[in-house]
Amino acid sequence: MKLPVKMTINGQTYSHEVEPRLLLVHYIREVVGLTGTHIGCDTSQCGACTILMNGQAVKACTLFTVQADGAEFTTIEGMAKDGDLHPIQQGFWEKHGLQCGFCTPGMILAAYQILERYPNPTEEQIRHQLEGNLCRCTGYHNIVKAIQWAAEHMQGAAAKK
Amino acid sequence: MATVTDERLFGKSIKRREDPRFITGQGRYVDDLKLPGMTYAAFVRSPNAHARIRRIDTAEAARHPGVVAIFTGQDMTGVNSLPCGWDLRKEKGVPGVIQDLAIVPHMPLSTDAARHVGDPVAVIIADSQDAALDAAEKVRLDWEVLAAVTATDKAAAPGAPVIHAGAPGNVAFQWEIGDAAATDAAFEQAAVTVKKRIVNQRLVANAMEPRACVARYEDATGELTLWVTSQNPHVHRLLMCAFVLGIPEHKVRVIAPDVGGGFGSKIFLYSEEVVCSWVSRRLKRPVRWTSTRHEAYLTDAHGRDHVTDAELALSKDGKMLGLRVRTTANLGAYLSTFAPAVPTFLYGTLLNGVYEIGAIHCHVSGVFTNTTAVDAYRGAGRPEACYVLERIVEAGALALRMDPIELRKKNFIPKFSGAHQTLVAVAYDSGDYPAATDKLLRIFDYKAFRAEQEAARKQGRLLGVGFSTYIEACSIAPSKVVGALGAGAGLYESAKVRVHPTGTVTVFTGSHSHGQGHETTFAQLVAHELGIPIEQVEIVHGDTGSIAFGMGTYGSRSGSVGGTAILMSLNKIKDKGRQIAAHLLEASPKDIEYSKGQFQVRGVPGKAVPFGAVALTAYVPHNYPEGLEPGLEETSFYDPSNFCFPFGAHACVVEVDRETGLVKVLRYVAVDDVGNVINPMIVDGMVHGGIAQGVGQALWEGAVYDERSGQLVTGTMTEYALPKADQLPMYETDRTVTPTPVNPLGVKGAGETGTIAATPAVVNAVVDALVPLGVDHFETMPLTPERVWNAIRRATTR
Numbered sequence: 015m016k017l018p019v020k021m022t023i024n025g026q027t028y029s030h031e032v033e034p035r036l037l038l039v040h041y042i043r044e045v046v047g048l049t050g051t052h053i054g055c056d057t058s059q060c061g062a063c064t065i066l067m068n069g070q071a072v073k074a075c076t077l078f079t080v081q082a083d084g085a086e087f088t089t090i091e092g093m094a095k096d097g098d099l100h101p102i103q104q105g106f107w108e109k110h111g112l113q114c115g116f117c118t119p120g121m122i123l124a125a126y127q128i129l130e131r132y133p134n135p136t137e138e139q140i141r142h143q144l145e146g147n148l149c150r151c152t153g154y155h156n157i158v159k160a161i162q163w164a165a166e167h168m169q170g171a172a173a174k175k
Numbered sequence: 176m177a178t179v180t181d182e183r184l185f186g187k188s189i190k191r192r193e194d195p196r197f198i199t200g201q202g203r204y205v206d207d208l209k210l211p212g213m214t215y216a217a218f219v220r221s222p223n224a225h226a227r228i229r230r231i232d233t234a235e236a237a238r239h240p241g242v243v244a245i246f247t248g249q250d251m252t253g254v255n256s257l258p259c260g261w262d263l264r265k266e267k268g269v270p271g272v273i274q275d276l277a278i279v280p281h282m283p284l285s286t287d288a289a290r291h292v293g294d295p296v297a298v299i300i301a302d303s304q305d306a307a308l309d310a311a312e313k314v315r316l317d318w319e320v321l322a323a324v325t326a327t328d329k330a331a332a333p334g335a336p337v338i339h340a341g342a343p344g345n346v347a348f349q350w351e352i353g354d355a356a357a358t359d360a361a362f363e364q365a366a367v368t369v370k371k372r373i374v375n376q377r378l379v380a381n382a383m384e385p386r387a388c389v390a391r392y393e394d395a396t397g398e399l400t401l402w403v404t405s406q407n408p409h410v411h412r413l414l415m416c417a418f419v420l421g422i423p424e425h426k427v428r429v430i431a432p433d434v435g436g437g438f439g440s441k442i443f444l445y446s447e448e449v450v451c452s453w454v455s456r457r458l459k460r461p462v463r464w465t466s467t468r469h470e471a472y473l474t475d476a477h478g479r480d481h482v483t484d485a486e487l488a489l490s491k492d493g494k495m496l497g498l499r500v501r502t503t504a505n506l507g508a509y510l511s512t513f514a515p516a517v518p519t520f521l522y523g524t525l526l527n528g529v530y531e532i533g534a535i536h537c538h539v540s541g542v543f544t545n546t547t548a549v550d551a552y553r554g555a556g557r558p559e560a561c562y563v564l565e566r567i568v569e570a571g572a573l574a575l576r577m578d579p580i581e582l583r584k585k586n587f588i589p590k591f592s593g594a595h596q597t598l599v600a601v602a603y604d605s606g607d608y609p610a611a612t613d614k615l616l617r618i619f620d621y622k623a624f625r626a627e628q629e630a631a632r633k634q635g636r637l638l639g640v641g642f643s644t645y646i647e648a649c650s651i652a653p654s655k656v657v658g659a660l661g662a663g664a665g666l667y668e669s670a671k672v673r674v675h676p677t678g679t680v681t682v683f684t685g686s687h688s689h690g691q692g693h694e695t696t697f698a699q700l701v702a703h704e705l706g707i708p709i710e711q712v713e714i715v716h717g718d719t720g721s722i723a724f725g726m727g728t729y730g731s732r733s734g735s736v737g738g739t740a741i742l743m744s745l746n747k748i749k750d751k752g753r754q755i756a757a758h759l760l761e762a763s764p765k766d767i768e769y770s771k772g773q774f775q776v777r778g779v780p781g782k783a784v785p786f787g788a789v790a791l792t793a794y795v796p797h798n799y800p801e802g803l804e805p806g807l808e809e810t811s812f813y814d815p816s817n818f819c820f821p822f823g824a825h826a827c828v829v830e831v832d833r834e835t836g837l838v839k840v841l842r843y844v845a846v847d848d849v850g851n852v853i854n855p856m857i858v859d860g861m862v863h864g865g866i867a868q869g870v871g872q873a874l875w876e877g878a879v880y881d882e883r884s885g886q887l888v889t890g891t892m893t894e895y896a897l898p899k900a901d902q903l904p905m906y907e908t909d910r911t912v913t914p915t916p917v918n919p920l921g922v923k924g925a926g927e928t929g930t931i932a933a934t935p936a937v938v939n940a941v942v943d944a945l946v947p948l949g950v951d952h953f954e955t956m957p958l959t960p961e962r963v964w965n966a967i968r969r970a971t972t973r
């Protein structure tokens with residue numbers, strides 16, 4: 015049995031017929047073909063699959079595709095606008111917040127949510143909020159710095175407006 | 176045309192050139208690859224730790240819609256065992272062998288028995304991943320379940336179930352290093368001796384990207400392309416072609432594209448890529464397999480797993496007279512690619528540490544168990560050695576009632592240059608061990624901490640500091656020496672530098688980056704050496720189709736060995752360029768010097784040709800030296816003359832909650848000496864990650880098998896506790912710089928220092944916090960709240 019789904023990903027509309035058991039992360043990677051969203055585990059621990067659903071960070075491996083019908087998503091591929099990096103992406107680059115890059119898309123989208131909640135986060139808040147995202151390479155030090163960098167620059171940009 | 180720059184890039188923290196693709200989701204990992212006509216593999220694995228295969232019934236599975244084919248080990252005729260690349264046998268002349276390595280077979284799909292949970296016995300190939308997984312559940316397996324043994328210290332006990340016919344008593348090998356008689360004599364003279372059981376628990380590497388492969392055989396050309404999560408694609412190709420499948424190497428291309436971390440676990444040749452390659456040749460269709468995280472826990476080579484009894488003999492005033500070490504190393508169910516090297520030549524040879532010790536003897540038995548194979552995990556042998564030494568030294572300080580820093584300082588090998596011969600075969604390259612510790616103490620402010628600790632204790636708070644003054648061995652070489660020690664491979668590296676007619680440069684390196692940032696570091700080196708902008712340099716790695724050969728990346732060898740190979744090729748380029756320039760400038764080649772991107776006549780600043788013009792001349796050789804070949808491209812293979820030995824001193828501060836046993840890391844300070852540093856930002860990043868893994872081992876991580884069932888209890892991320900952001904502090908890192916004389920870059924290697932140093936620093940800190948309560952040792956890590964709480968309770972209710 016297949017069910018129809020329709021959703022918006024990075025501003026583009028997709029509609030497909032999918033099996034009810036198809037996980038959203040598999041849909042995005044295998045059906046839509048956006049491979050920036052990664053799969054690092056099978057127990058919803060690692061956060062490599064984090065994306066934004068209607069503006070909220072979710073782990074794409076925790077949803078069935080059919081549950082996402084009608085929703086609006088941003089994946090890592092949709093973070094840069096017209097070739098300009100989002101300040102969070104820039105922060106990860108500036109502060110060496112990545113090594114192998116595998117956790118990075120999930121980290122960046124988790125960071126987006128953190129900065130929505132805490133535009134001026136403390137180190138402790140960042141660390142606490144990152145609890146659902148694992149990185150095996152960086153020891154988190156530079157990820158924290160990257161998010162702090164982004165916070166400063168997003169505040170700066172907001173102040174200018 | 177290339178332009179010129181005199182920017183000094185060596186030693187600069189420039190931003191990584193690979194990052195733009197990763198931060199925008201454009202990285203290309205193996206599992207991202209989709210090919211027309213692709214099939215998907217699912218492996219049928221043993222649910223038992225030890226069982227004889229009676230029957231594998233695939234009839235129902237074969238009828239599942241979408242299934243293309245099913246193969247068992249019986250079908251894979253003409254296929255050989257996965258090879259073990261380290262031959263620890265007397266007849267090979269390998270020093271220290273007491274009992275020869277039992278080279279037991281490891282078939283890609285087992286035909287006779289399963290020897291650990293997760294051992295693959297069949298593969299389903301289907302049109303979709305779901306169909307393959309569904310069908311795998313329909314395979315009926317009839318097992319004769321056998322008794323299993325998983326515990327390291329029980330594997331060789333009388334009556335333990337025998338895992339391989341070729342290894343009676345489950346002993347894989349016995350090996351020794353050092354001088355047993357001299358060590359016995361030292362213990363007789365000792366004023367104080369300490370003896371501890373020190374267990375280095377089993378770990379799982381947990382690279383965030385699970386292993387994956389795509390194999391594509393093209394019937395028309397007879398060529399096989401294998402994309403695989405590998406740290407060393409050429410090694411993968413060689414082992415798979417020459418040893419297992421018997422297919423011609425030149426018809427096989429192995430590509431390791433973006434790889435999401437390795438930490439050792441992606442060095443080895445595994446069953447899955449071999450089976451997928453074989454299947455693709457058979458079906459003439461591409462095959463993709465991606466490990467689930469659970470499969471990763473069951474099948475990625477594990478690390479560590481030593482049980483050690485260590486003894487230290489000391490004089491009254493704290494001189495280290497003797498060290499005696501007896502280790503049982505768990506190798507798992509099969510011999511992984513480099514498994515025998517890890518608990519022997521990467522372990523025993525490091526037991527001299529940074530100390531002058533009167534005598535050392537170390538005995539190691541490798542044992543087989545019904546567990547996942549154990550091989551190199553970040554540090555590989557060296558963390559185990561460092562942990563034993565730094566724990567027993569700390570125990571010695573307690574026994575002498577001496578400050579642990581004072582004891583270390585009394586025994587440091589003094590600053591030297593040239594070489595320092597140890598008692599365990601290796602000769603250190605260069606070192607100033609007291610300086611690293613002095614710098615650490617300055618940054619850390621040891622005195623102030625002891626005062627703070629005193630004050631905290633008065634309030635009932637348990638603060639502790641732990642140190643580790645470590646040494647490690649990188650860029651293991653030369654090939655001749657490692658060959659004599661049993662290695663089946665050389666340990667050099669290759670680099671081809673191709674200068675294009677316009678003067679831009681492509682470097683093909685045999686090193687492989689899976690997070691280390693080679694595309695930046697190596698480009699910095701090239702731009703620095705040639706005096707050209709970094710934008711004009713491209714680094715290519717991870718493809719046997721374009722790279723001459725390569726030994727890959729592990730053991731912190733890329734900068735020192737891979738980097739030096741690049742430097743050698745650059746020097747050859749400059750030599751040839753000098754001849755071309757001399758011709759153009761009508762001077763003698765010996766009068767031409769290369770500086771700031773141009774060849775110029777020495778002492779005549781105006782008489783010069785830029786690098787780009789020389790490159791163009793090499794490809795348009797109209798006005799050209801007689802007899803010189805056109806083109807500007809050079810290949811080098813660098814085989815180092817010795818290992819490099821980074822070292823350093825780390826300090827960790829913890830607070831232990833008396834009521835719950837919870838350990839909190841409050842501060843971490845690291846002073847490392849990795850020789851010269853090309854990109855400090857990247858080196859610091861690797862130190863950070865290494866520290867997190869080392870702290871992880873001390874406090875949280877550990878692979879646990881249920882002894883009765885042989886099941887891996889920690890088979891998912893829910894049970895295996897990986898370090899998280901909220902458990903770790905910011906790290907304070909600094910350096911001393913003692914260049915190595917081994918290679919012209921002076922670079923030692925920086926990928927593993929953190930992992931090696933951090934584990935003992937943390938455990939020493941916890942012990943230091945608990946000493947007032949009477950806790951002086953932990954036999955086993957991780958120091959979970961339960962373990963710490965129990966230790967406190969035992970000590971305080973005595």
Ligand code: FES
Pocket residue numbers: 052053054055056057058059060061062063064073074075076
């Ligand atoms: S793949 Fe979704 S949390 Fe790991």
Ligand code: FES
Pocket residue numbers: 111112113114115116117118148149150151152383435436690
């Ligand atoms: S950068 Fe490799 S897992 Fe985070």
